Amino acid sequence: MDKLNLRRQLLAARTALSPEQLRANATKVREALLEQPWVQMAGLVACYWSAGSEPETHGLVFALWKHGATVILPVLKEDNDLDWAVYDGPDTLAPGRFGIMEPVDTRRGVDAVRTAALVIVPALAVDRTSGVRLGRGGGSYDRALARVGPNVPTVALLHGGELIDGVPAEPHDLRVRFAMTPEGLTRLM
Structure with missing residues (x-):
């Protein structure tokens, strides 16, 4: 299946999830991720x-x-690259481009992600064999992942059924080391 059709299929499946299922998934993912020692130690x-x-x-x-932990969140730039700013509590966010909430703190630059001890990214799907991540198609997170050190844990958060075989890949598509679903953590590479 090509990327466009796979994205459509996955987005339709997500739309069908009830608010209760979304909350349950979030709780399971959060709790399982926070149990990991390397998550607990990430500064x-x-x-x-x-x-x-x-x-x-x-x-x-x-x-x-x-x-x-110091948490940095992305700030979408005009060229769709990701700048980063520090999250300092729920009252420090404001709508950015496309209405997505972003920190109002000083921008740290696109290279701020290089200093992270843990990188958590969105994905529509991840290939269970190769770790290739399917995003929404803008390339923002592929650029960010290209700046991350080779030994830094990179984790894609997914709903159930989104860790699949056969995610289409292009040379610019980067892999993640882990996929976290409501069923648990999967090491990919």
Whole structure:
């Protein structure tokens, strides 16, 4: 299946999830991820503020922050690259481009993600064999992942059924090391 049709199929499946299922998925993902020692020890975490039917990260970001991690969230630039700014609590966010909430803190630059000890990214699907991540097609997170060090854990958050075989890949598509679904954490590479 090509990327466009796979995206459509996955987005339709997400739209069909009930609010109760979305909340249950978010709780399972958050709790399982926070149990990982390498998550607990990460001093600087790059994450994202979820929107719509994405796996919800609001509780995860808040929990990481309350446990002492510095959390940076993306700020979408005009060229669709990602700048980063520090999350300093729920009152420090404002709508950015496309209405997605972004931190109002000083922008740290596109290279700020290089210093993260853990990088959590959105995905529509991840290939269970190769770790190739399917995003929404803008390339923002592929650019960000290209800046991440080779030993830094990169985790894509997914709903059930989104860790699949046969995600189409192009040379610019980058892999993630882990996929987190409501069923648990899967190491990919």
